Amino acid sequence: DVVMTQSPLSLPVTLGQPASISCRSSQSLVHSNGNTYLNWFQQRPGQSPRRLIYKVSNRDSGVPDRFSGSGSGTDFTLKISRVEAEDVGIYFCIQGTHWPYTFGQGTKLEIK
């Protein structure tokens, strides 16, 4: 199975400051059809996961533009330009290129 390694696992951030989460895969996530199926999710306390980013860099409808995704091959990043209080939660990546799909361990973002 493809191993997804996220870092950091804990991310204390000051309000208004940027944050960055890395997700690295043990194999390239480029599918034979040319797409890269790497998605990012946010899970707020007590809620179901909510997708933020699909196929590396596409922001879902309703997601604030302070969230952005980037990367290629095996190395991907989720960035929050200015952290707000509502961003507290767990962020995780998922690869959908290789079966079975696999997840990063999750990064817990908290406010300093």
Next chain:
Amino acid sequence: QVQLQQWGSGLLKPSETLSLTCAVYGGSFNGYYWSWIRQPPGKGLEWIGEINHSGSANYSPSLKSRFTISVDASKTQFSLNLSPVTAADAAVYYCARKDPVNGVDFWGQGTLVAVSS
């Protein structure tokens, strides 16, 4: 807006059968894969498998033998059975939708399953 609402057995004894069902509201039922994912306490998320509206299912090779995913397209519902359960199957179980173009998007609320004698 698409909503997934799940329900099922929350407390089981070892060797019993886990049964969970997920109902889909809003959006199309055809054209997607309907998935089950679990997260044991203190561990990461684990993909169990998926099924489409016509009943074609795919399972994670490491979990395949004990899980069964089924679908009732007429009710826009799909289900997960696991038998027999062991303590290692205690987890929060989620249902989710997978868009074949953009990947997993909507999730259910999760069901905590405990296994204890």
